[in-house]
Amino acid sequence: MGVPARRHLVFLAGVGVFAFSVFLIFQSLAQLRTTLHPEVYLQRLSLIFAALVFPILTTWWRFKWIGVNILMIFLVIPLVLFVVSVTKISVFFWVYLAYAILMLVLYRTEHQFENQLSMILIEEEKLQDEINNLEVVFKAKGEGISTFFEKYSTYYNLRKLAEELTMSLSWTELAQKTVDRAMDFIPRGDYAKMTLARSDERNLPVVASRRMRPVGRWTAKQGDLFDFWCIKNRKRLIVMDSQDDFRFALRENDKRENLRSLIVAPIFFENRVSGTLAIHATRPNVFTHEDLRLLDAIATLASSAISNAMLYEKTEQLAIKDSLTGLFVRRYFYERLKEEHRRALLNQKTMSLIMCDLDHFKECNDRFGHQGGDLMLVQLAEILGQSLKNALLARYGGEEFAILLPETTKAEAFKIAEGLRKTVETTPFHIRREKVGMTVSAGVSNLPDDTLDIELLVHKADQALYRAKREGRNKVCVSTS
The missing domain is CATH 3.30.450.40 (GAF domain)
Structure with a gap:
């Protein structure tokens, strides 16, 4: 129920009480007038009117309606004067006066309280507006902070990635x-x-x-x-x-x-x-x-x-690679040779070495020039690469090539070298639109059959190569222990 409805209900109740009180007054006057002494009768009548004043004053103090104010002026004041004049008891006047003063004080107190409450409500609305504004600001700043941390995280990840990418050369x-x-x-x-x-x-x-x-x-x-x-x-x-x-x-x-x-x-x-x-x-x-x-x-x-x-x-x-043939250079080949030598000794494995070079290379250089000689070396390197997939190949010097065969016996190495010799012999070399036939000589040494020393291994392969040269070229010789 709303406030206006409650006020109307209270007002109607007050009117009902007032009408009922007036009815009781007249009924009491009719019944008591003949039975009581006039002075006693008037005293009781005064008490009835005094009881009637309370709801009127309360209604006026609480609701402050104009109709109630007029009713109080035309009813309460004459009633008080009448009671005092008839009963000759002045205490009613002072009681009514004190009661009226109390009502005025209560009214003023409530009025001040309502004013303060209104100011508090206004301040509350202002504070709520400020809170709403602060929420908007904090939300915007929160989004900005979130964006900042996202960008910082991205920057940190990129920086970390840059550091990781500098740690590898592959x-x-x-x-x-x-x-x-x-x-x-x-x-x-x-x-x-x-x-x-x-x-x-x-x-x-x-x-x-x-x-x-x-x-x-x-x-x-x-x-x-x-x-x-x-x-x-x-x-x-x-x-x-x-x-x-x-x-x-x-x-x-x-x-x-x-x-x-x-x-x-x-x-x-x-x-x-x-x-x-x-x-x-x-x-x-x-x-x-x-x-x-x-x-x-x-x-x-x-x-x-x-x-x-x-x-x-x-x-x-x-x-580590020869710029002409694309094979490993002598220095790198020797480092790998030492690694394979240590591994073979440690694991008690065999290892073979083939040294080979082109036959009559000087005559070809004189005939076709250095560029023609370079083409021969390049084509021989291609044949080596195609024929020996799992071997370590190197240009050892000039027209001499070295072939390292880990875990390969002397007999297997000889077979490989012989197959290589036949391939070169049957493959034409193309130089200045000419097809030139070339041959190779090769020497084979083995660890541990010939020696356990790496220097002697290379030396014995060289000796076998030179023996093949002396015996007519286009030949493979093995080292003798």
């Missing part, structure tokens, strides 16, 4: 580490890969990959049309749904793989796009432009690290 290891970290930083993807074109951009092999979840029948070993698009346009790429992107016409095989959304970033080597770093997902609309920027930053770090690793590998290859 470009294949760096490529795999880059792909792994890309999937860790952007975990919404299902498949990540890196492609690198060493020389020809039309051949774009996948050099590292990682799957987070099964991705159809995905077994790609080459870059796809998205990688080639990235290389051609020299910029990063984001595809929300590959089946609805007008830039690409997918083949049926690509659609069956169900790779829907992807991000691709180019990898630059010396201002040339040499590869890509890509993350695919089987669901559409997975990646954001923020993910693409992060992937591009990872690709930039990887570009520098892998480029340095490839340069180091190239420098190392130049240091």
